[in-house]
Amino acid sequence: MGNGTSIGRVRGLGAAHSGSHHWLVIRYTAIGSMLLTVWFGVSILLLPNLGHATVLEWLARPVPATAMALFILVNIWHARLGIQVVIEDYVHEHANKFAAITALNLLSFAGAAFGLFCVIRLALGGA
Template sequence: MSKKHDPMRDPLKNVRGLGSAKEGVQHWWVQRVTAIALVPLVLIMLVTILKLAPADHATVVAAFHHPLLAIVALLTVLALFWHLRLGLQVVIEDYVHTESTKIVTLLGITFAVFLVGGIAALSVLKLFFGA
């Protein structure tokens, strides 16, 4: 089955056979799923941090030795940074109009989000394994 040529679509999309909803729907769903997942995760982490705020370092490390808390913390980091990356991508795609600037900015944001997210995940793992 061949696709008809649509003059309203970008010529490259005509060649690839991509429409406007081929990629954006998945992005939209993942952004919504991460947002919904962040609600309970952030609430749990907020309560935990508020309870541990007056505690000493040893008490905090002991609390994060519990596998459930470590898993919740890691899931929070993962969902938070994934959601951040998706949101920043939308902003860049909507408001940066020069293609080269858009690509460089998206690469920089992706690198920064993975770097900071990796550091956050490593911090949780260090607390869990007691370093």
């Protein structure tokens, strides 16, 4: 892109001295999310109906269960990084920003744990 000084480009650091890794992980998780979102969308369209028994039987199979677990993880990971950027852009007061990022982290991990718990219970015939 040709922006910045040569030494700045070698170091790979902007004014904030971090962020390149965050930027890259957003892209990596975006690719995973797109693949799994296509899987999810096509699966929903191919299921004969969305009744309880049908969906239960579908998610009890190994590949759909694995894909659903990955679908939950990659989307929560990607959303966690994206919402962080939104918070950092609009919440300028330090204490509020700290509180918002903390809440985001708690929600992300809680959501991931709950989602994986559901998938495992469904896959192992808990319902």
